[in-house]
Amino acid sequence: MKTIHLGAGNIGRGFIAPILKQDPAIGEIKFLDVNPEVINLIKTQKKYIVKELAEKDNEILIKNISANLLDDILKAKIDDYLLDAKIITISIGQPNLRFLIKNFEYISDLLIKNNKEMLILCCENGNRVSSYFKKLLIENKINVLPFHFVDVVVDRIVPNQERDSLNVQVEKYFSWIVDEEQWPSNFTKIKTIVYSKDLDSEINKKICLLNGVHSALSWHRYAIDKFQIPILQDALKFNETKNYFDNLTSELVIIIAQQYNFEIKYLKEYISSIWKRFNNPKIKDEMSRIARNPITKMQKNERILNPLFFAASKGLKFEYLSQAFNDLLNYHFSEDKEAVELSNYISVHGKLKAVLNYVKELNNQEIEVIKKIIN
Ligand SMILES: NC(=O)c1ccc[n+]([C@@H]2O[C@H](COP(=O)([O-])OP(=O)(O)OC[C@H]3O[C@@H](n4cnc5c(N)ncnc54)[C@H](O)[C@@H]3O)[C@@H](O)[C@H]2O)c1
Numbered sequence: 001m002k003t004i005h006l007g008a009g010n011i012g013r014g015f016i017a018p019i020l021k022q023d024p025a026i027g028e029i030k031f032l033d034v035n036p037e038v039i040n041l042i043k044t045q046k047k048y049i050v051k052e053l054a055e056k057d058n059e060i061l062i063k064n065i066s067a068n069l070l071d072d073i074l075k076a077k078i079d080d081y082l083l084d085a086k087i088i089t090i091s092i093g094q095p096n097l098r099f100l101i102k103n104f105e106y107i108s109d110l111l112i113k114n115n116k117e118m119l120i121l122c123c124e125n126g127n128r129v130s131s132y133f134k135k136l137l138i139e140n141k142i143n144v145l146p147f148h149f150v151d152v153v154v155d156r157i158v159p160n161q162e163r164d165s166l167n168v169q170v171e172k173y174f175s176w177i178v179d180e181e182q183w184p185s186n187f188t189k190i191k192t193i194v195y196s197k198d199l200d201s202e203i204n205k206k207i208c209l210l211n212g213v214h215s216a217l218s219w220h221r222y223a224i225d226k227f228q229i230p231i232l233q234d235a236l237k238f239n240e241t242k243n244y245f246d247n248l249t250s251e252l253v254i255i256i257a258q259q260y261n262f263e264i265k266y267l268k269e270y271i272s273s274i275w276k277r278f279n280n281p282k283i284k285d286e287m288s289r290i291a292r293n294p295i296t297k298m299q300k301n302e303r304i305l306n307p308l309f310f311a312a313s314k315g316l317k318f319e320y321l322s323q324a325f326n327d328l329l330n331y332h333f334s335e336d337k338e339a340v341e342l343s344n345y346i347s348v349h350g351k352l353k354a355v356l357n358y359v360k361e362l363n364n365q366e367i368e369v370i371k372k373i374i375n
């Protein structure tokens with residue numbers, strides 16, 4: 001089976017491709033990206049190595065791959081491939097999905113003309129991002145009939161890589177879970193994916209406990225030293241930062257257990273595994289990667305405000321989540337476009353107006369909570 005992956009970056013090359021390739025039914029993978037350098041490298045080298053970093057490293061050769069620039073879709077250069085492919089996976093960062101509208105209009109027309117259909121899996125960190133992408137296409141008047149949108153939760157830490165090589169270093173751990181009910185019966189299941197009937201719990205467990213804590217740690221460290229210690233694994237050696245991790249996760253475990261019906265003991269074990277993964281001595285994860293895109297991450301269905309509002313509504317403690325939200329608002333890193341936009345807005349209008357401007361669909365109760373926690 002041919003597939004297409006949009007976004008030939010860390011997660012595309014280091015997670016999606018090797019996991020798809022573990023299923024013998026998967027044939028060629030075509031990468032599409034807006035970055036000509038990575039596309040040219042794939043075109044010339046036609047293979048690369050994924051190195052899993054663990055006590056004993058493991059190398060996986062990825063071959064039978066091809067690549068095109070994203071806009072080759074609009075130039076009708078890959079029509080035949082699009083008509084053969086059954087699945088499009090995407091990992092370009094949720095804020096970039098809006099740039100794909102024209103391409104999906106083209107793909108939709110092509111599939112309709114040829115009476116074909118296709119699965120779309122947005123492998124992004126966020127809440128039901130494939131469904132969000134469907135909504136975005138519909139709002140832009142794209143006919144989504146030929147597409148089946150399947151929500152997913154993906155988990156593997158893939159740090160930023162050397163820019164001049166296709167090879168990727170990743171942690172050994174991975175998990176890829178999809179919504180079983182959205183997977184159409186006429187599409188063969190991929191063997192290396194897990195199918196769940198309760199995806200919302202899985203998404204929020206991972207987004208709040210792993211990504212939420214990850215981002216909170218990075219914004220916290222920015223508040224302390226503006227990333228003078230740029231690597232997470234080095235920052236975690238400080239007792240102060242370990243204490244922050246412990247306090248934040250103790251608070252979150254109680255919230256997530258109640259919100260998504262998990263056993264506390266199970267979540268505590270999950271947190272221990274996350275601490276080990278964050279401390280993998282072979283991985284050098286840049287804090288600026290983990291902290292990226294604060295406007296995307298401050299939304300109410302995202303990693304901080306979702307558990308914070310739940311805690312506020314149930315009378316649970318949310319002291320460290322409040323601190324995380326304040327650290328987010330104070331995150332002014334000049335190389336992050338969203339951080340710059342947010343901090344510019346805050347410097348003119350103040351924090352409360354910034355939250356009201358950027359966080360979509362806040363109700364009155366939530367606004368009152370925000371007023372209390374902003375400092
Ligand atoms: N890295 C991880 O540990 C990890 C783990 C799980 C999920 N994710 C998800 O994957 C996303 C991407 O993360 P990453 O670490 O791979 O980032 P990355 O920057 O390494 O890769 C993103 C790629 O997308 C490309 N891109 C950007 N805009 C595009 C567009 N409009 N069309 C086509 N390609 C475009 C970029 O050129 C880049 O090659 C994250 O935002 C997150 O949602 C990442």
Ligand SMILES: O=P(O)(O)OC[C@@H](O)[C@@H](O)[C@H](O)[C@H](O)CO
Nearest residue numbers: 125154155156157158211214290
């Ligand atoms: O990719 P983001 O920006 O949503 O979040 C940064 C990290 O928390 C994230 O990439 C993790 O490394 C990954 O989600 C682990 O599965």
